[in-house]
Amino acid sequence: MKTDTRTTAKEAARNLLKSGLTLTKTDVIISAFGPTLRVFADAYPVVDDEDNEVPPRRALEEAREAVTQVLVDEYLEAEGIDELDDVTEWYILCWLVHESETFSYDEGHQLGLGIGVDIDDIKRSTKTWRKSRGDISLRSHDDRVQNINEKPEDRSSRIPVNPDDLSFSLALDKVHAAMHVYDVQGESACCDWLRERNFDTDSTFKATLKALLQVLPHDHDDWELARDLAAGRTRDVLDLDFSPNVFADDGDETTQTTLGDH
Known part of the structure; x- marks a missing residue:
């Protein structure tokens, strides 16, 4: 049956x-x-x-x-999606299916159960989503990553992702942390940060980055940062086998933005 x-x-x-x-x-x-x-x-x-x-x-x-x-x-063209942790997979699938950061809680909950995730159990620890009345709102990187430019003792412990960590439990945390470092410290610092964590050989980082380029709206700040990570020197450091141009709509600007653009 x-x-x-x-x-x-x-x-x-x-x-x-x-x-x-x-x-x-x-x-x-x-x-x-x-x-x-x-x-x-x-x-x-x-x-x-x-x-x-x-x-x-x-x-x-x-x-x-x-x-x-x-x-x-x-x-989705990204290989290895089914090898990602369940939380990252759920986050990507939410963007893929609903094409919006806000959608019905029941829909998001059922989507999670389908891949073995009870989203209520991960809400507080991962900060991947927030609830507003009967809806879910997916959180972007700037809601989830501590400010690397602040001293550790001055950062909020309620923000789950520490960009100073050398390893992360979720593939989404890796990419969101990389977005943050690129955004606030620029390309050169981000290149060093990526090398220190060996993300050039991390298939889950690359699969998540490629998937986000495909599912995020192109006017979303996280899509722009994902594009930046997949271009220029960071692309070379990561040894990516894809270009952000593949996922750009006609008229999209696919060159890297500078630190001053953010």
Whole structure:
């Protein structure tokens, strides 16, 4: 039953993507629910391995997970996304699916459960998102990284990412910290910072950076900093095999900005 549900959802999603209709990625997910529920209804009652009845909600969860994977395959070029930590993957998928930093809490919560993340458990420790009424708002790097120009004792302990650290638990923390260093100290200092942490050989750093270039809106400050990291001397230090030009819209400026531009 699980296989049939996921297969049906994927087929529905692929057909919609090929249809030429103007749909958001959320529309694609929701549109796959109908065919999925028909499969569920045809097989009703559905039971698990322990003969417990499976509710229709579980079929929709399977559909959401399956269609999300279709969207990843369709829209993300970055290799190694499925090898990232769950929190970073959730953050990237939120931007990919919803194309906005603010969206329904229920949608974000379900997306997290699909990859094994309870977003309520990570809210305080990672500061990746905040809640406003019934919505989620994704946090950018400047909400998550301590100011490297301040003395450690003067920094807020409530901000989770310390840019002085030599290692980070989340791939997102690595990239957000690099954005901060580039933003406040400039290209040369950022090059040294990247070398000290061996990010030229860190596949999770590169996969996260490449994914953010693809999913962030191009008028977002973090996209501009991701572009800067993927260009010029920092690109050489990181030994990147891609250029930010690949992800630029017509008319986008893909050259690095200077410290004075921020």
